Amino acid sequence: MDDLAKPRRYDHATGGWGSLSGIAHVEAASKAMPSAVQTLAEQNKPGGYMCSSCAWAKPPNPHVAEFCENGAKATIWDLTSERCTPEFFARHTVSELSSWDDHELERAGRLTEPLRYDASSDRYVPVGWDEAFAAIGENLRHLDPKSVTFYASGKAALEPSYLYALFARMYGHNNLPDSSNMCHETTSVGLKKVIGSPVGTCTFEDLAHCDAIFYLGQNPGTNSPRILHPLKDAVERGCKIIAFNPLRERGLIEFADPQNPWQMTVGKSTRIAHQYLQVRPGGDIAALMGVCKRVLQLDQERGDILDASFLAAHCHGLEEFRASVLATSWSKIEQHAGVTRAELEQAGDVYAEAERVIGIYGMGLTQQVHGSQAIGMLVNLLLLRGNIGRKGAGCQPIRGHSNVQGQRTVGISEKPELVPMDKLREIFGFEPPLEKGHTTVEFLEALLGGRARGFVALGGNLARAVPDQSRIHPAWRKLELTAHVATRLNRTHLLPGKEAYLLPCLARAEEDLQETGAQTVTIEDSFSHIYASMGRRQPASPHLKSELAIVAGIAKATLSAHPLWRWDEWTRDYAKVRSLIERTYPDQFREMNARMNEAGGFYRGNPAHDRIWKTESGKAEFTVPTVLNANGLEDRPGRYTLLTLRSNDQFNTTIYGHSDRLRGLKGSRMIVLMNPEDMRSAGLGDGQRITLVTDCDENFRREVTQLSVTPYDLPRGCLAGYFPELNPLVPLNHHDVLSKTPAAKGIPVRIEAE
Numbered sequence: 001m002d003d004l005a006k007p008r009r010y011d012h013a014t015g016g017w018g019s020l021s022g023i024a025h026v027e028a029a030s031k032a033m034p035s036a037v038q039t040l041a042e043q044n045k046p047g048g049y050m051c052s053s054c055a056w057a058k059p060p061n062p063h064v065a066e067f068c069e070n071g072a073k074a075t076i077w078d079l080t081s082e083r084c085t086p087e088f089f090a091r092h093t094v095s096e097l098s099s100w101d102d103h104e105l106e107r108a109g110r111l112t113e114p115l116r117y118d119a120s121s122d123r124y125v126p127v128g129w130d131e132a133f134a135a136i137g138e139n140l141r142h143l144d145p146k147s148v149t150f151y152a153s154g155k156a157a158l159e160p161s162y163l164y165a166l167f168a169r170m171y172g173h174n175n176l177p178d179s180s181n182m183c184h185e186t187t188s189v190g191l192k193k194v195i196g197s198p199v200g201t202c203t204f205e206d207l208a209h210c211d212a213i214f215y216l217g218q219n220p221g222t223n224s225p226r227i228l229h230p231l232k233d234a235v236e237r238g239c240k241i242i243a244f245n246p247l248r249e250r251g252l253i254e255f256a257d258p259q260n261p262w263q264m265t266v267g268k269s270t271r272i273a274h275q276y277l278q279v280r281p282g283g284d285i286a287a288l289m290g291v292c293k294r295v296l297q298l299d300q301e302r303g304d305i306l307d308a309s310f311l312a313a314h315c316h317g318l319e320e321f322r323a324s325v326l327a328t329s330w331s332k333i334e335q336h337a338g339v340t341r342a343e344l345e346q347a348g349d350v351y352a353e354a355e356r357v358i359g360i361y362g363m364g365l366t367q368q369v370h371g372s373q374a375i376g377m378l379v380n381l382l383l384l385r386g387n388i389g390r391k392g393a394g395c396q397p398i399r400g401h402s403n404v405q406g407q408r409t410v411g412i413s414e415k416p417e418l419v420p421m422d423k424l425r426e427i428f429g430f431e432p433p434l435e436k437g438h439t440t441v442e443f444l445e446a447l448l449g450g451r452a453r454g455f456v457a458l459g460g461n462l463a464r465a466v467p468d469q470s471r472i473h474p475a476w477r478k479l480e481l482t483a484h485v486a487t488r489l490n491r492t493h494l495l496p497g498k499e500a501y502l503l504p505c506l507a508r509a510e511e512d513l514q515e516t517g518a519q520t521v522t523i524e525d526s527f528s529h530i531y532a533s534m535g536r537r538q539p540a541s542p543h544l545k546s547e548l549a550i551v552a553g554i555a556k557a558t559l560s561a562h563p564l565w566r567w568d569e570w571t572r573d574y575a576k577v578r579s580l581i582e583r584t585y586p587d588q589f590r591e592m593n594a595r596m597n598e599a600g601g602f603y604r605g606n607p608a609h610d611r612i613w614k615t616e617s618g619k620a621e622f623t624v625p626t627v628l629n630a631n632g633l634e635d636r637p638g639r640y641t642l643l644t645l646r647s648n649d650q651f652n653t654t655i656y657g658h659s660d661r662l663r664g665l666k667g668s669r670m671i672v673l674m675n676p677e678d679m680r681s682a683g684l685g686d687g688q689r690i691t692l693v694t695d696c697d698e699n700f701r702r703e704v705t706q707l708s709v710t711p712y713d714l715p716r717g718c719l720a721g722y723f724p725e726l727n728p729l730v731p732l733n734h735h736d737v738l739s740k741t742p743a744a745k746g747i748p749v750r751i752e753a754e
C-alpha cells in the first residue's frame with residue numbers, strides 16, 4: 001500500500017469503463033453483502049432510497065442506473081458484510097486502534113451494538129440502548145447546556161435533523177454547528193449577503209437552457225459525477241464551459257458516458273471545457289475581475305452588453321463596482337489571477353455573447369480566507385447581464401453531503417436569527433434560547449479554552465475533519481461526555497470523553513421499521529428539491545436504531561416530560577414529524593407528506609430565483625473586493641500555497657482505497673503534488689521524502705512528515721495534497737473572514753527535506 005505514488009497518465013475520460021472498474025474495485029475491497037449491487041437499481045429512483053453520497057439532483061426521469069461510480073461506492077460501503085462487533089472491541093483497546101489509519105478503522109465494518117467506553121480497560125464495551133440513553137440524559141442534565149455542542153454531518157435526513165435541532169433548543173442552546181461550517185458556510189453567509197438567499201438560485205432544468213457555464217473550484221468527476229451528464233448534454237447543444245481551477249481536473253476536460261453504449265464501445269468521449277483557466281490558488285477574485293473588465297469594456301464600445309433595465313430595477317452598487325474594475329490594472333489582475341489578459345478577455349467574450357449563464361462553484365471558492373469575496377465577485381459578473389433569477393441562468397453552489405442543505409433548512413443552525421423561534425414557541429410551548437451558538441471553529445476554540453464540556457454528534461468524524469489536530473485532539477479527551485450516532489468506527493470515536501458512547505444507526509438504504517410500519521425519510525438536494533427516500537435492505541444488525549429513534553431516545557431521557565413533546569409518537573410515525581416541519585415552515589413545506597413523492601421531488605422555493613432580494617438594500621448587491629487574492633497570503637521566499645483535496649477513492653474522511661484514478665495517481669495518500677519547475681529550483685526529486693511545515697508567525701510548529709514529492713501540472717508556488725491527512729497543517733484561526741469556514745484551499749507552508 002505504501003509504495004510511492006508515481007503519476008501515471010490516465011488515458012481514459014471520466015465515466016466510461018474506468019468508472020465501472022472503480023466500482024468493482026471497492027466492492028471487492030469492502031466485501032459487499034450479496035445482492036448489494038442489485039440494491040443500486042433502487043438508488044435515486046421514486047419509491048427507492050436517495051444516494052447518501054453527494055447532494056446532486058435526483059432528476060424526475062431517472063436513468064436505468066441513476067447512480068455514479070462514487071454514489072455506488074458509498075452505498076456498497078454501507079452494505080458491507082464486515083461487522084465491527086463487541087468482540088472486535090474486546091480484542092482491541094482504544095489506544096491500539098489509535099495507531100490504525102482511517103481506511104483500516106472503517107474497514108472494520110458496520111457498528112452493530114451500542115457501546116460505552118470503559119476507561120479502566122481502555123475499551124468500548126456493550127451497553128443496552130436504555131442504559132445508554134439514561135446515562136447520556138443524566139450527563140446532559142448535569143452539564144450547563146451552553147457548554148455542550150450538538151454537531152451534525154450533513155447526511156441525516158430532514159426528520160431526524162429537525163428533531164435534533166428542536167432537542168438542542170429544548171435542552172437550552174444553539175450550539176448546532178454542521179459539516180457545512182467547514183464547507184459551504186461561506187455560501188450561506190456570502191451569497192446571502194449579496195442576493196439575500198443562502199442557497200443556489202437554479203433549478204435542475206436551468207442546466208438544459210444555459211449557453212455558458214462558469215465553473216469554478218469544483219471537481220465534478222470525483223465529487224458530483226452525476227453532474228457530468230447534464231454538462232455533456234449542455235456541451236453537445238453548444239453551451240460553452242469555462243473552467244477555473246489550478247489543477248486540470250479530468251471531469252472538466254472530457255467525459256465518456258457509461259449509459260451511452262456507443263461512446264463506451266468506440267471509446268469516443270465528449271470534450272467538456274471550452275476554455276480551461278489554470279488560475280493561481282485564490283486567483284478567482286482577480287480572474288473574475290478581468291472577465292468583468294472585458295465585459296464592461298465591450299459594453300462601452302457597443303452599448304448593448306449590460307442588462308440595463310435589470311441593473312436599474314434590481315441592483316445596488318454598480319457604479320462603485322465599475323469604478324473599482326476600471327481602477328484595477330491588467331498587470332495587477334494578471335499577477336493575482338495567474339492567467340493572461342488574453343485568456344480572460346476570451347472568457348469575457350464568451351460571457352458577453354451568451355444569452356444565459358450559470359456560475360457553478362465548490363470548495364475552491366469557499367475554503368479561502370476571503371472566500372465570501374470570491375463568491376461576491378462571481379455574483380458581480382452574473383448581475384452584469386441579469387444572469388440571476390431567469391431561466392437558464394443563476395448562481396449555483398454544489399453542496400457536499402447529501403442532505404447538508406436540508407439540515408440547515410430545518411433548523412440545524414448556530415444562528416438563532418435563521419430559525420423561526422416564534423413557531424417553536426407556539427408549537428411546543430417552550431422558550432427557545434436566543435443566544436448565538438458555536439460554529440465549528442468556535443466550538444474548537446471553546447474546546448481549547450476548556451469551556452466545552454459535552455459533545456454529541458449526529459454522524460461525521462469531526463475531530464478528523466478539522467484544522468490543527470495536534471492541538472485539538474488532546475483537548476477532546478478532556479470532555480465530560482462524548483456521544484456519537486454513527487455507522488462505522490472512525491478517529492473521532494477514539495477520542496472518548498470521560499463518559500463516551502457509540503450509538504450505531506441504520507444506513508440510508510436499510511429498512512427503517514417502526515411500530516406503524518416501514519418509514520420514509522426526506523432529503524433536500526443542491527437545487528432545494530425535496531424527495532422521499534425509503535430503504536429496503538435488511539439492517540446490518542438487529543440492534544441498530546434509526547437516527548430519529550436515537551435522537552428521540554436521548555431527548556426523552558434528558559428533558560422533563562411535557563404534553564407537547566411526543567418523542568414516542570414521533571418515532572412511531574415519521575409523517576407526524578413532517579407535519580411538524582410543515583407547521584414550522586408553512587411556506588416551504590406545504591403538504592409535505594403528499595408532495596415528497598412527486599417525481600423529481602418538490603421545490604421549496606427561493607426568493608432570489610424570483611428576483612426578490614432579501615438583502616439590506618432590498619436589491620442584489622454589487623460588492624467591491626478589498627483584495628485580489630482570496631487566500632490573503634503575501635508572497636514570501638520559500639512559501640508555497642497548499643491546497644487540500646479529495647481523491648476519487650474517498651468520501652471525506654472515509655477512505656475507500658489508495659487510488660486517485662482521475663488524476664492518474666495510485667498507491668499512497670501521503671504525497672505532495674508539485675510543479676516540476678518548482679521541484680527543480682528547490683532541488684527536489686520525484687519521490688523524495690519531505691516534511692511540510694505551516695509557514696505562519698505563531699510560535700507553535702505544525703508539521704506533517706513522511707510525504708513524498710510528486711511532479712504534477714499545477715501553477716508554480718502551489719502544492720496540493722490530501723484531506724484529511726494534511727489537516728494538522730491548517731491553523732484554526734485561518735478561515736473565511738465572514739463565515740469562519742476553515743481555509744483548507746490556501747494554507748501557507750514551507751518544505752523541509754527529510
Ligand SMILES: Nc1nc2c(c(=O)[nH]1)N[C@H]1C(S)=C(S)[C@@H](COP(=O)(O)OP(=O)(O)OC[C@H]3O[C@@H](n4cnc5c(=O)[nH]c(N)nc54)[C@H](O)[C@@H]3O)O[C@H]1N2
Nearest residue numbers: 070217218219223244281282362363364400401646651652
Ligand atoms: N466521491 C466523493 N464525493 C464527494 C465528497 C467526497 O469526499 N468524495 N465530498 C462531498 C463534500 S462534503 C463536498 S463539500 C463536495 C466537495 O467537492 P469539491 O467542491 O469539488 O471539493 P474538493 O475536492 O475539495 O475540490 C475542490 C476543487 O477546487 C480546486 N481548487 C482549489 N483551490 C482553488 C482555487 O483557489 N481556485 C479555484 N478556482 N479552484 C481551486 C481544486 O483543484 C479542486 O478541483 O463533494 C461532495 N462529494
Ligand SMILES: Nc1nc2c(c(=O)[nH]1)N[C@H]1C(S)=C(S)[C@@H](COP(=O)(O)OP(=O)(O)OC[C@H]3O[C@@H](n4cnc5c(=O)[nH]c(N)nc54)[C@H](O)[C@@H]3O)O[C@H]1N2
Nearest residue numbers: 153179183459460461465485486488490644652653723744
Ligand atoms: N483540509 C480539509 N479539511 C476539510 C475539507 C477539505 O476539503 N480540506 N473539507 C471539509 C468538508 S467540505 C466537510 S463536509 C467536512 C466533513 O466532515 P464530516 O462530515 O464530519 O466527516 P465525514 O468524513 O463525512 O464523516 C464520516 C463518518 O460519518 C459516519 N457516517 C457515515 N454514514 C452515516 C450515516 O448515514 N449516519 C450517521 N449517523 N453517521 C454516518 C461514519 O461513522 C463515518 O466515519 O470536512 C471538512 N474538512
Ligand SMILES: [Mo]
Nearest residue numbers: 179183400401
Ligand atoms: Mo462538504
